[in-house]
Amino acid sequence: VTTTLRQVGIDIQDSEENRGLIDAIKADNPELTIRHLPGLVKLQAAGQIVINRDTVEQKLGREWETGEFQLAIVSYAGNFSEWDDDQIIVKWEH
Amino acid sequence: VQYELRYQVIEPKRQTYQNVIDRFGDQPASRYLEGTLDIEPRENFHYRPTWVQDRELYDARYTALQLTDPYSFLDPRQYYYTPYVTNRAAAHDEFGKTLAYLEQRDLLEKMPESWKHILGHVVVPLRHYESGAQLITVAGARFAYGTSLEQCCTYAAFDRIGNAQMLSRVGLALGGGAAEVLKSAKQGWLDAEHLQPLRRLVEEIMIVDDWAEGVLAVDAIDKLVYPLLYQGLDEAALLGGAGAYSLFAQHLTGWFADQRKWIDALVTSWSTDEQHGAANLEVLARIDATWGARAVEAVGALDAVVRRELGEAA
Numbered sequence: 001v002t003t004t005l006r007q008v009g010i011d012i013q014d015s016e017e018n019r020g021l022i023d024a025i026k027a028d029n030p031e032l033t034i035r036h037l038p039g040l041v042k043l044q045a046a047g048q049i050v051i052n053r054d055t056v057e058q059k060l061g062r063e064w065e066t067g068e069f070q071l072a073i074v075s076y077a078g079n080f081s082e083w084d085d086d087q088i089i090v091k092w093e094h
Numbered sequence: 095v096q097y098e099l100r101y102q103v104i105e106p107k108r109q110t111y112q113n114v115i116d117r118f119g120d121q122p123a124s125r126y127l128e129g130t131l132d133i134e135p136r137e138n139f140h141y142r143p144t145w146v147q148d149r150e151l152y153d154a155r156y157t158a159l160q161l162t163d164p165y166s167f168l169d170p171r172q173y174y175y176t177p178y179v180t181n182r183a184a185a186h187d188e189f190g191k192t193l194a195y196l197e198q199r200d201l202l203e204k205m206p207e208s209w210k211h212i213l214g215h216v217v218v219p220l221r222h223y224e225s226g227a228q229l230i231t232v233a234g235a236r237f238a239y240g241t242s243l244e245q246c247c248t249y250a251a252f253d254r255i256g257n258a259q260m261l262s263r264v265g266l267a268l269g270g271g272a273a274e275v276l277k278s279a280k281q282g283w284l285d286a287e288h289l290q291p292l293r294r295l296v297e298e299i300m301i302v303d304d305w306a307e308g309v310l311a312v313d314a315i316d317k318l319v320y321p322l323l324y325q326g327l328d329e330a331a332l333l334g335g336a337g338a339y340s341l342f343a344q345h346l347t348g349w350f351a352d353q354r355k356w357i358d359a360l361v362t363s364w365s366t367d368e369q370h371g372a373a374n375l376e377v378l379a380r381i382d383a384t385w386g387a388r389a390v391e392a393v394g395a396l397d398a399v400v401r402r403e404l405g406e407a408a
Contacts (some may be wrong), residue, residue, distance in 0.1 A: 019124050020172075036122070039102060061126075061172035 004048035008078030013028045018072045020060035021051075027090035028055050035075045040074060049078070125171040130167055133241040156237035157383035158377045159308035160370040162187045164240025167363035171354050179247050181254060189260055191343045192221070193267055201338035208403040209336035214268055217323055218395050220290055221261035223315075228254035237305040246356045247309065252342040257349060264342050288399045291392040299385070310378070313357050313384035318393040320350040323400070330404060337405040 010025070012018050014036065021043055026032055028050050035042040043049065044079040054063045066088055108115065113132045114123040121217070123361035129197060137148045154164070161167060173181070196202050231254060232246035262276060281291050295315065302308045324343040331339040364374040 014122075014123055019122060038101065058170075063168050 006028060007044050008049055008076075008090050009042060010049055010076045010078075010090060011042040011074040012043065012072050013074055014039050014041045021056055021064075021069075021072055024055040024059040025051055027059070028032055028052050048081075048089055051088040051090075052084065053086045101171060105293065124172065125176075126169070126174050128239050129174045130168070130245065134239070136245065137163040143308050152239060154239040156239065157304045157307060159304075159306045159364045159374050160238070161291075161363060162369040165242055166367070167240070167360055168242050169246050170359050171352065173245065173249055178252075182253070184296075185345070185348065186256060186260075189263075190339050191264055192334075192345065196338050196341060197267050201341075202264070203270070203334040205338050208270065209334065209339055212281065212327075212400055212403050213264065213342075215282055215286065216288070216399050218261055218265040218268070219283045219286070220274055220323075220397060221258040221265070221276075222280065222283040223292060223296055224258035224261065226253045226293075226300060227312045227316075228258070230296075230299055230302075230312050234305045234309045243360065246360070247305075247360050250309075250356070253349060253353065257346065260342075260345060279307070288395045291395045295388050295392045307377075307381050307385075310361075310381050314382070314385045314394065316350065316353065318389055319396070320346065322393060322396075322397055324350070327400070334404070 012022060018041070022034070025043055025090070026034065029043075029045050032043055032045045032049070051066070051069065053064060053066055062068075066085060068082060069088055076090060078090040079093050080088065081093055083093050109120050111128050112121040114127050119130055119209065120125075134152055136152070139152070141151070143149060143151055148196070154160060165373040202210070205213070211225060228251050231247050231251035235244050235251055238247050251286075264273040266273065267278060292315070299308050301309045302311065311378075324346045328340050328343060328347075331337065365371055365378060366375060
């Protein structure tokens with residue numbers, strides 16, 4: 001049985017502040033496709049996208065709370081299957 | 095009539111500046127990278143410095159610690175002008191609030207005598223130590239090779255002025271707004287017995303030619319002074335009726351944590367450098383052996399006063 005994984009996506013506002021966040025997501029999700037639109041960066045991956053606080057903090061060079069993710073996103077496709085202090089996972093759960 | 099809104103994407107000819115493209119390819123990069131990578135001039139120097147004729151104006155050989163590529167080190171905090179200034183403005187605002195709180199309630203005045211003595215005769219005189227460290231660090235800013243290193247030194251040097259200012263402000267507050275405490279602190283820096291080893295040490299470091307050795311020698315002192323006087327006295331202050339001291343000291347502890355980030359990262363870069371790592375480790379060991387023991391001696395003299403004061407209080 002072959003199952004194709006559905007695409008999940010996150011749209012992030014394209015700004016200086018969010019560049020580190022995008023770099024972190026890129027680092028933790030090797031399969032990620034990235035499209036730059038005016039003012040927007042569309043991230044897509046099959047199955048899931050993981051955001052790790054550790055990686056984001058490394059890329060940003062400062063402390064970062066997963067709650068700050070709210071300020072960065074414009075839209076998303078998928079469910080937040082996990083959102084705790086250390087990690088956010090977006091994936092389809094059904 | 096139906097209207098369909100469509101957008102047209104105009105691809106920029108380039109995503110970032112050439113200095114970043116050369117290293118990482120054409121992709122959007124942070125302001126920090128854009129303003130840091132390969133910025134310092136490397137060639138076409140018309141004149142050599144008259145005071146060292148075998149060196150260029152900007153030259154990697156101003157220190158024995160070498161990096162194959164100076165940009166293999168990057169500031170973990172990614173400070174360039176704006177984030178640095180924003181961050182420090184916020185830090186000093188916070189400090190101002192703490193100080194206002196202390197002043198409104200006369201909390202410094204209400205500290206036990208021993209704590210007033212520690213603050214006035216051990217801590218406040220260290221604004222002159224900060225000033226010396228500023229000179230040494232600013233020399234690092236001038237002679238470091240590579241913008242990534244130089245920037246860190248520049249900001250660290252500014253930080254020293256900021257630290258000295260914090261100490262001065264707490265000194266003024268301790269003196270009820272008069273400069274008496276600062277004056278006696280200056281005199282103490284010049285002739286009080288417990289401060290002389292430190293003053294002597296800082297002044298000797300000032301004339302070290304190797305900028306990195308100077309910066310690391312100061313760091314050897316920092317690594318003892320900051321944990322000892324600020325973080326280390328926290329609990330004793332809180333339990334000993336000198337909450338004011340703890341409130342003030344937290345700001346310097348906070349600064350020291352920030353300072354560690356870049357210095358530790360730089361030392362790691364030096365010691366793990368592919369080509370120069372082994373040689374650098376030897377130099378680092380020598381610096382540690384030369385200045386580490388001196389720092390222990392100098393800070394030990396401060397520690398003795400603190401212990402004596404707290405011993406009496408207990």
